[in-house]
Amino acid sequence: MISKERAIELIQQVMSVDGKGGFQRSSQVVDEIEQHELGWVIFTKVVDPYEVEGEGQVVLGGGPYFVDGEDGSIHMIPIVMFVTGDWEEVYVNRRMDSHSNVPLKERVERLLVSSGKVAALRLLRQQSPDMTLKQSMDYVAALERGEEPSPDLMRLANIITDAAHDGMIRITGPNPL
Known part of the structure; x- marks a missing residue:
């Protein structure tokens, strides 16, 4: 506990x-x-x-x-x-x-590799409706580059x-x- x-x-x-x-x-x-x-x-x-x-x-x-x-x-x-x-x-x-039990970031990363950027963006937007399109694109772009999204984007994605x-x-x- x-x-x-x-x-x-x-x-x-x-x-x-x-x-x-x-x-x-x-x-x-x-x-x-x-x-x-x-x-x-x-x-x-x-x-x-x-x-x-x-x-x-x-x-x-x-x-x-x-x-x-x-x-x-x-x-x-x-x-x-x-x-x-x-x-x-x-x-x-x-x-x-x-x-x-599978964190959103990990699911987006998997989808990015298996189905591409559009599918990853779609999942992120569905799971995190408060994120703007630009924020979602920045999040996925960071993952594409092999980087961590910024702490602010990570926080938004987890709402x-x-x-x-x-x-x-x-x-x-x-x-x-």
Whole structure:
């Protein structure tokens, strides 16, 4: 089982990255952490309160996030799923039938060799819809040259949304324990 300290460290790494739309996650800190049989459930909060017209200052919370105890992957749990407890069954089912035991980078590399650049791009775009075409092309081009894609591209490529299937979002992972 991944340690509590490592789970917090992984979440802090995610929070240090700029989010979409210029939202700065670095203003968040870990607020609460609960051990779960499968890993760690982590809640965050925004350090600086926001001014809301007619309401004054409010402190926003974030998460819940789930850090898998086996592979260190980080997942965002939709709040409704967390409150109802549905996320646990969804996560266990996803974990059982997931093909994610082969990292995306490795699958893209294999496809690049076996079927070419277009097929590799198609897979990357399907698995990482938040990546722009240029980012996807840069990622595949780096692999073609035998290089590692940049850390930013690797991070973007590992944001996999399974919302159409179950609502949970894998943010990163697997991560080194």
